[in-house]
Amino acid sequence: MTAILSASELMNELAGSRPPVLLDIRWQLGGPDQRPAYEAGHLPSAVYVDLDRELAGPAGSGGRHPLPEPEAFGAAMRRAGVSADTAVVVYDGGLGWAAARAWWLLRWTGHGNVRVLDGGLAAWTAAGGAVSADAVSPVEGDFKPSPGALGLLDADAAAALARSGLLLDARAGARYRGEVEPIDRVGGHIPGAVSAPTSENVGPDGRFLPTRALHSRFAELGATGDTRVGVYCGSGVSGAHQVLALEVAGIRSALYAGSWSEWSSDPSRPVATGPLP
Template sequence: MTANSAILSAAELRAELAGSRPPVLLDVRWQLGGPDQRPAYEAGHLPGAVYVDLDHELAGPPGAGGRHPLPDTEAFGAVMRRAGVTSDGPVVVYDGGQGWAAARAWWLLRWTGHPDVRVLDGGLAAWVAAGGTVSADRVTSMEGDFKPTPAASGLLDADGAAARARAGLLLDARAGERYRGEVEPIDPVGGHIPGAVSAPTTENVTGDGRFRPADELRARFEALGVTEGTEVGVYCGSGVSGAHEVLALAVAGIGSDLYAGSWSEWSSDPDCPVATGPDPHESRQP
């Protein structure tokens, strides 16, 4: 993936929507812990955009695999076809501006074989700030034909994440205080996967939610340990903000794999070791 191919600006999206091959638009507004964002979508969305629910359509039921395990492949495909996604037509996803939910949809579509999906940089907020209109009209899409085919690469399980921390680079996209184990508002225990490096994804964007320039992102990741040939993995709390870090790496031209179960899966297994503090390797057994 080349730098910047994973995102586009509001101005670029406006031009593409006016072109001969406009993209399918997916509205993936979401807020951790609620409230449901469908009413916000119904009150105003990009014209023609279809709402996709992250908790129920971009994730399976919470359980041993984490708070947002991957959705059933066939169910995900049905959601995408309902939204009008085709096997080769362009897709643009957006959320309210934070970018995490949009990145989750982007990652799932890319991992399951879609060749042309991008995230609106800065989301709905950037669209409105650039003078873009919103609509409350009900959207009816033509049925798409996209059939997801999960890739053999791009996804890590718990063992793969542990191995990546030992032999490559595993980035923890959560806030630093959660990485260090100082607070843990959601999962059973605080801390991080031994060997993982703290890399909050909030530092990949500017104050308005747009990604930093590709060269700045590359410099940041190089400072965190990315070198030529480094195998990079990413995790977060439940595979949502981690997808945003995978997207940031893609903007910088760096490939990476996502541990989708992330800390919510890891911390629920009593056999998985936990590290606390700022040192990646300061482990304590659970």
């Protein structure tokens, strides 16, 4: 099962006898609620899922977007029509971060058939896909989460992996180097982590680079052979997109979900700055 699919592939599946459940995960960091945008036009039959309320727990010591309680997440997915034996396709406005967060959570909690629409809503409309403003009332699903299917790191495990394996920092390079920090307490990175901005996994159209190109990119960063790979970002959202990109490249990785927002909130944790790990 591939982790992503194209707009044309999704069109074919929606025309089939068992169409996938569609989840609209549009979201903007620090931006307005995207439900009005969803209501103005979404993929036909897609259900809106709120990242801040349904794909994250309350902000606090675990970072800005800590993982939701599994049962709360499962209830949200059941309300959206997700069942254990149904295919799920998630999409967002095109950046891919929010859709990847939903993909990661579903995969981590044991759903085996979930994919991201490559390029999101923009790719769908560019391919001639229809949008609808109709209200959607999904049939209640039966999905029950069983966490642990994907790798998950806490702060101590992330620090250890930065020393013994490969820990990738998915944020913009300027934040990694500590030149700017618009959100968190302090700029910089986890000592030993390697800068790998998520933006470099996609082309100008927001779609993932070809598998071979992604594999080469990660190999150059050190993801070779049996190297254990971990990922973090600001708060566990764009990091999920990096995990997805690694999956497309055929490389398994673990997510430090608390990410820099959790790490930097503790003054006792070390902080590195500059371009080197």
